[in-house]
Amino acid sequence: MCGIIGIVGTKPVTERLIDSLKRLEYRGYDSAGVAAVVDGKVERRRAQGKIKNLEAVLVEQPLVAQNGIGHVRWATHGAPNVGNAHPHTAGRVTLVHNGIIENFAELKAELKAAGRAFESDTDTEVIAHLVDAELATGLAPLDAFKATLDRLTGAYALAVLIEGADNLILGARRGSPLVVGEGQGEMFLGSDALAVGPFTNRVIYLEEGDFVALDHDGAQIFDVTGASVQRPVKVVPASAVMMEKGNYRHFMEKEIHDQPEGCQRTIAAYVDALTARTAMPGGLDFKALERIQIVACGTSYIAGVIGKYLIEQLADLPVDVEIASEFRYRQPALRPGSLVIAMSQSGETADTLAALRYCKAKGMKSAVVVNAQESTMAREVDVVWPIHCGPEIGVASTKAFTAQVSVMIALAVAAAKARGTIDAAEEQRLVRVMLEAPRLIAEAIGLEDSLKEIAAEIAKARDVLYLGRGPMSALALEGALKLKEISYIHAEGYAAGELKHGPIALVDDQTPIIILAPYDSWFEKSASNMSEVMARGGQVVFVTDPQGAKHAPAGARVVVTAPASDPLVSALVMSAPIQLLAYHVAVLKGADVDQPRNLAKSVTVE
Ligand code: AGP
16 A cells, blocks of 8 residues: 655656655555665655655755655554654665565564664564665675565565665565566666656566566566566556546546546447447356356445346356455355456455455456556456556546446346347347447536535535445445545445335434435335435435436435436446545545545555
8 A cells, every 4th residue: 555666777866756656645645755875875855644745855855866765655554654654774774665564573573682773663664674684794785685585474565775785776576566667777666557657668567576676777687586587578558648637626536537438448348349249358158157256345346246236137147246355264165166256446455366366276267357457466367357447546436446347247248148148139239238338427427516516415414325226235335435435424325125124213304315226127116215214304315317307206305317227337327426426525525535534545455
């Protein structure tokens, strides 16, 4: 959840470190810091909170240097204060770290016993002391670094400066992503391609266990055994334009509005528009498949639940969806004839990665629905199903969510055709429904002004309930998650049929109830639930479509009429209203929409 950058070159480095850290700020913003080699000495500048606080420090105490490292932090060990801010220094060693060192306590005790003093509560500082201690035995920097890596248990992506080795940055990765960027007379190290994006589009994705020595002429890469290896250089798309906010106030607003295009590009990758047939990459035999196990976290988990409804309904194929952090520790009964699908925007979420690896160890075929196509998960599965929505910077997932759902829809139709539960004509009809979805999403986004008005009411609420049935019960979870993670208003998503089993006790005339109910096979039941809550004073926001608006019981506080859509794609069309509602509530409350408190975009620690 932290972001790291390193630059070794011959140009002024500080501005560029800051530029890169700003692109990494979505990974964590509890503190920020840089270190650079100034006249042979390593100097640090650190600040609590956002990068702008670090910039203020640099105005007071400039760093004029050509080689340096930088870090944005999401606190794991130690409070988010300056003392725990990276970079951390011990003797000649200054470094930044993303990950968690699981054996840091015993290492720290050993180092303290050897007389070393610590200035922070972090696990990271232990690494700096270890490298410094190895240097003190006379080892060269690279050997001291390798000896240290061999002692660490846990996850790390590291960038290291060594005093006296001015034209050198050391790096290593295990369990956290790290890339090398190739420049002209300069080299870069970063958490992902976005970090080095301002400087180069030539990227080397380090493998698990790799470590590297960079100078401004190039990189020496070594694998976990210490053997020198070559890793391929990839030219990554110039995603800089996708990263700017354009004329939107927030990345989240832009990304909500980017959804028609993101879903269109994603759907196009899974269908043949000319023949109106599905075209799922990966060559899986859905006919022989006995079961699908989906593992994911957060919004990606919710996309998986929507997938379950569609795949089981259409393809009569059993699907289980589980929260990865529970799944990985409960010894689930798995069978080799199943397929595990990891759902992950980042492809780096620690719990999802561990759950995926658990399934692979049980002999299951593996796939990932992922945005970051060079991520750890993407490199470990048998089949990669990319979403093509471009980099998602807002911490609250929107365009990645609907792109993930788009892949689930394509998978449901493809599996149904392969298993013979639908015929060619039905497949073609459903593919045409998919191709039409982006236009309907755009129409739903057109409801923004009315949603802004509703947001003014919701912003006053203490608690909000989201209800739905079928795939809309999953979307109710997503609506609640969006609202609480960016506006900090408590919200719960519930299967509407569960209302009578407890949650209805929450309903009073102060509680907004958002009911998601397109005119589908569940509509009548949802309409009954709507009457039940209104009878108790509940203030209902009824999100439906034209037919639903016509048949809705009277008395809703407001009815939001999304475009009519086939049940296959209604989750795509109904997503925009709940996303826009959450977004405008958060804006009204003055919340930090793109970087909500306590969150990070990619949870790469347990
Ligand atoms: C979504 O709005 C959240 N930011 C969060 O739940 C996210 O979906 C979750 O952390 C999973 O991330 P991933 O898709 O990168 O694995």
